[in-house]
Amino acid sequence: MGKTVIEVNDVTMRFRMNNDRIMSLKEFVTTAIRGKLEYNEFTALDHVSFTVKRGETLGLIGRNGAGKSTMLKVISGILKPTEGTVRTEGNIVPMLELGSGFDFDLTGRENIFLNGAILGYSEAFLKEQYERILEFSELGQFIDTPIRNYSSGMLARLAFSVASMVEPEILIVDEILSVGDAAFQEKSRARMLELMGGGTTVLFVSHSMEQIREMCDKVIWLEQGHVKMAGPTDEVCAKYIL
Amino acid sequence: MEKQQSEEINLRRTIITAILGYVCLVVLFYVLAGHQLHFRASRGNFSQPTAEAGTVELAQGAVVEQSFSVKIQRLQNISVQWGTYYRPNSGTVTMELINQADGSMVLSQTFDAAAITEGGTTTMTAAEPIETVYDAPLLLRIYADSQPGQGASPMMSTSAVQEGFSLSLNGEPAEGVLCFSATGEDYIWTGLHYWEFAAAFGAVLALAAALIWRRHKQGKHSYVVNVLVAMRKYRFLIRQLVSRDFKTKYKRSVLGVFWSFLNPLLTMAVQYVVFSSLFRFDQPYYQVYLIVGIVFFNFFTEATGMALGSIIGNAGLITKVYVPKYIYPLTRVLSSLVNLVISLIPLLLVTVVSGIVPTKAYLLVPFALLCLAVFSLGVGLLLAALMVFFRDVQFLWGVLSMIWMYLTPIFYPASILPEKVAWVLNVNPLYYFITFARTCFMDGISPEPVVYVQCFLMAMGALLVGALVFRKTQDRFVLYL
Numbered sequence: 001m002g003k004t005v006i007e008v009n010d011v012t013m014r015f016r017m018n019n020d021r022i023m024s025l026k027e028f029v030t031t032a033i034r035g036k037l038e039y040n041e042f043t044a045l046d047h048v049s050f051t052v053k054r055g056e057t058l059g060l061i062g063r064n065g066a067g068k069s070t071m072l073k074v075i076s077g078i079l080k081p082t083e084g085t086v087r088t089e090g091n092i093v094p095m096l097e098l099g100s101g102f103d104f105d106l107t108g109r110e111n112i113f114l115n116g117a118i119l120g121y122s123e124a125f126l127k128e129q130y131e132r133i134l135e136f137s138e139l140g141q142f143i144d145t146p147i148r149n150y151s152s153g154m155l156a157r158l159a160f161s162v163a164s165m166v167e168p169e170i171l172i173v174d175e176i177l178s179v180g181d182a183a184f185q186e187k188s189r190a191r192m193l194e195l196m197g198g199g200t201t202v203l204f205v206s207h208s209m210e211q212i213r214e215m216c217d218k219v220i221w222l223e224q225g226h227v228k229m230a231g232p233t234d235e236v237c238a239k240y241i242l
Numbered sequence: 243m244e245k246q247q248s249e250e251i252n253l254r255r256t257i258i259t260a261i262l263g264y265v266c267l268v269v270l271f272y273v274l275a276g277h278q279l280h281f282r283a284s285r286g287n288f289s290q291p292t293a294e295a296g297t298v299e300l301a302q303g304a305v306v307e308q309s310f311s312v313k314i315q316r317l318q319n320i321s322v323q324w325g326t327y328y329r330p331n332s333g334t335v336t337m338e339l340i341n342q343a344d345g346s347m348v349l350s351q352t353f354d355a356a357a358i359t360e361g362g363t364t365t366m367t368a369a370e371p372i373e374t375v376y377d378a379p380l381l382l383r384i385y386a387d388s389q390p391g392q393g394a395s396p397m398m399s400t401s402a403v404q405e406g407f408s409l410s411l412n413g414e415p416a417e418g419v420l421c422f423s424a425t426g427e428d429y430i431w432t433g434l435h436y437w438e439f440a441a442a443f444g445a446v447l448a449l450a451a452a453l454i455w456r457r458h459k460q461g462k463h464s465y466v467v468n469v470l471v472a473m474r475k476y477r478f479l480i481r482q483l484v485s486r487d488f489k490t491k492y493k494r495s496v497l498g499v500f501w502s503f504l505n506p507l508l509t510m511a512v513q514y515v516v517f518s519s520l521f522r523f524d525q526p527y528y529q530v531y532l533i534v535g536i537v538f539f540n541f542f543t544e545a546t547g548m549a550l551g552s553i554i555g556n557a558g559l560i561t562k563v564y565v566p567k568y569i570y571p572l573t574r575v576l577s578s579l580v581n582l583v584i585s586l587i588p589l590l591l592v593t594v595v596s597g598i599v600p601t602k603a604y605l606l607v608p609f610a611l612l613c614l615a616v617f618s619l620g621v622g623l624l625l626a627a628l629m630v631f632f633r634d635v636q637f638l639w640g641v642l643s644m645i646w647m648y649l650t651p652i653f654y655p656a657s658i659l660p661e662k663v664a665w666v667l668n669v670n671p672l673y674y675f676i677t678f679a680r681t682c683f684m685d686g687i688s689p690e691p692v693v694y695v696q697c698f699l700m701a702m703g704a705l706l707v708g709a710l711v712f713r714k715t716q717d718r719f720v721l722y723l
Contacts, residue, residue, distance in 0.1 A: 073720075076564050078562070078720055105489070113482055114483070117481075118559060
C-alpha cells in the first residue's frame with residue numbers, strides 16, 4: 001500500500017505505582033522517612049511492535065485494561081515509552097472526548113478556533129474550513145452563544161465537527177462514535193468512513209465488533225500488554241469472539 | 243524538499259533581523275541611557291554626618307577649616323550644614339576648597355548669611371566637574387564678614403571619626419568632623435568602552451549565527467532552529483490560549499477589561515490613604531512609588547499563581563493531546579503580561595498627575611518588564627511542575643508570596659528596614675526590577691549599567707532553574723494528573 005507512517009518498535013510501558021497515591025508533601029515526607037515508599041511495577045505494554053501504512057485503518061481490540069488506550073497515548077506522544085521507540089509521520093489528531101478542549105465561557109465560534117489550535121491546525125486552514133465546520137455541526141445561529149448554554153448533543157456535534165472536518169494525517173479514535181441524535185450519528189459515521197477512505201490513517205479503539213468489522217483493514221488484539229494476535233480484520237475478530 | 247527551502251529562507255531572514263535588531267538596540271540604548279551610561283554616583287561620596295553641635299560663630303576673623311580627602315573622580319558639590327542660633331544673621335559667608343598638594347584654589351563661593359536657615363545647607367557646585375582632586379589632600383575653609391552676634395555657625399559632629407580628616411576651629415585643632423558632604427561621579431568602565439563592548443558582543447552573536455547557519459546547511463538540528471520552528475508552529479495556539487485566558491477573565495463582569503485598569507488604581511488609593519496618614523513615610527511622589535510597586539508585584543503574583551495551576555488545570559487536555567507542556571505556563575504568564583501592559587496606563591496617569599515630566603528614560607522600562615516576565619515565567623514553570631507532584635504547593639505558595647510581598651519595599655521605603663535585614667533586599671530580584679522602574683519613572687534617568695546586568699542575570703537564572711526542573715519532570719506529569 002503506501003509508506004509506513006507509524007512505526008512502533010518494541011515498546012514497553014511500565015508504570016511505577018505507589019501503593020496508595022501520595023499527593024501531599026507531608027505524606028510523602030512522612031512515608032519516605034518511615035521507609036514505606038513502596039512501588040508496584042505495572043507493565044501496561046510489553047514489547048509491542050507493529051507498523052501502520054498510510055491510509056490504513058487499524059483497529060485495537062482487547063479487554064478492559066489490555067493496554068489499548070496506553071498504546072494510543074504512546075503513539076500520540078502523550079506518554080513516553082519506558083523502552084522502545086515510536087516513529088510517526090504527519091500530524092496526529094485525537095478525537096477528543098466530549099468537551100475536553102473546550103472553554104465553556106467562550107462562544108462556539110471561539111471554541112472552534114481554540115480547539116483547532118490545540119489539535120495543531122493552522123490559522124489560515126481553520127479560517128478556510130470554518131464554514132464547513134459550522135455547516136456540519138448544524139449549530140447555525142447558536143455558534144455565537146457561549147457554549148455553557150449548549151445542550152450535550154450540541155456540544156458533541158461541535159466537538160465531532162472540529163475534529164473530523166479537517167483532514168488529519170493520523171486520526172486517533174477512542175470509542176466515540178455515538179454522539180448526537182440518530183441522524184447526526186448516521187452522518188458522523190458516514191464522515192468517518194469518508195475520512196478513512198480518503199487517505200487518512202486511522203487508529204481505532206472500540207469494544208464494538210460490529211464497528212471494527214465495518215471500518216478496519218487490520219486489527220491488533222492486545223491482552224495484558226502483549227500482542228495476542230495481529231492480522232486482517234476477519235481472522236482476528238473470529239478468534240477474539242471465541 | 244520544498245518545505246525545507248522555505249525554512250531556510252526563514253532562517254536567513256531571522257538571522258538578519260536578529261543582527262539588525264541588535265544594532266538598533268545598541269544605538270537606542272546608547273541614546274536612552276545617556277549620561278548614566280558613562281557616570282554613576284561616586285562610590286567615594288562623603289555624606290554629611292549627623293549634626294551634634296555648633297562649631298564657632300562665624301564672625302569676622304573666625305575661620306573653620308576641615309581637611310579631608312575623598313575618592314571621587316569628578317567632584318561636583320560641597321555642602322555645609324548650618325546653625326543660626328535661631329536669630330536673623332547678616333553679612334556673607336565664603337566657602338573655599340583648596341587643594342593642599344599645590345595650594346591652588348579649586349572652588350569658592352560666597353553666600354548671603356541672612357538666607358541661611360537653621361539646619362539648612364549651603365552648596366557649592368562646580369561649573370565643570372573637577373577631575374583633578376581624586377584622593378588629593380583637600381581643605382575646606384569657611385569664613386565670614388558678619389558682625390559678632392550676627393554670624394551663623396557651621397554644624398559639626400563631635401563623635402564622628404574619619405581617617406585622615408582633621409578639623410580646626412580658628413586655627414585650633416578640634417575633635418570631630420564638620421557637617422559637610424562631598425559628592426560627585428565616577429566614570430563607569432563599561433561606559434568608556436561602550437562601543438568596543440557592543441562590537442565584541444555583536445561579533446560573538448554573528449559567530450553564533452554563522453555556526454547555526456552552517457549546522458543548518460549540513461542538515462543538522464541545532465537548538466536555535468528547533469526553537470524557531472516550535473515558535474512558528476505553536477504561535478497560533480499560544481495566541482488562542484492567551485486570548486482565551488484574557489476573554490474569560492472578565493467575561494461575565496460588567497466593567498470587563500476596565501478592571502485591569504481600575505485594580506491598581508484602587509489598590510494604590512487605599513494604600514496611599516492608609517500609609518500616608520498612618521506612617522507618614524518621607525518619600526517624594528509617594529503615590530508613584532506605590533503604584534509602580536503594586537503593578538509589578540501584582541503581575542508577579544498573578545502570573546505565578548496562574549502558572550501554578552496551569553498543568554493541573556489543563557489535565558483534561560494534557561492526557562489526550564500532545565502539545566509541548568511548557569505552552570500552558572507560558573500562555574498564563576503571557577496573558578498576565580497583557581494585563582500588566584494595560585495597567586501601565588493608570589501608572590502613567592498617576593505619574594503625570596503627580597507632576598512628573600516624562601523623560602526618555604520611560605522607554606527603558608520595558609527592559610524591567612521583560613526581566614520581570616522572564617523571572618515570573620521561571621518561577622511559574624518551577625511551581626507548575628512541583629504542583630503536579632505535591633498539591634500542597636498551592637497553599638505553601640500563598641503564604642510564601644505574602645511573605646515575599648512584605649519583604650519587598652512596595653509601600654514602605656527601603657531605608658526603613660533595619661540594617662540587620664537589609665541584606666534581604668540584595669537577594670530579592672523583585673526589588674531590583676521595581677527599583678529599576680522607579681528610577682526611570684521617578685528620577686527620570688536610567689539606572690546604572692550594572693543594574694541592567696543584575697536584572698538580566700536574575701531573570702535568566704530563574705528561567706534556567708524553572709525550565710530545567712520542568713523539563714526533567716514533564717514526562718512524568720501525565721502519570722500524576
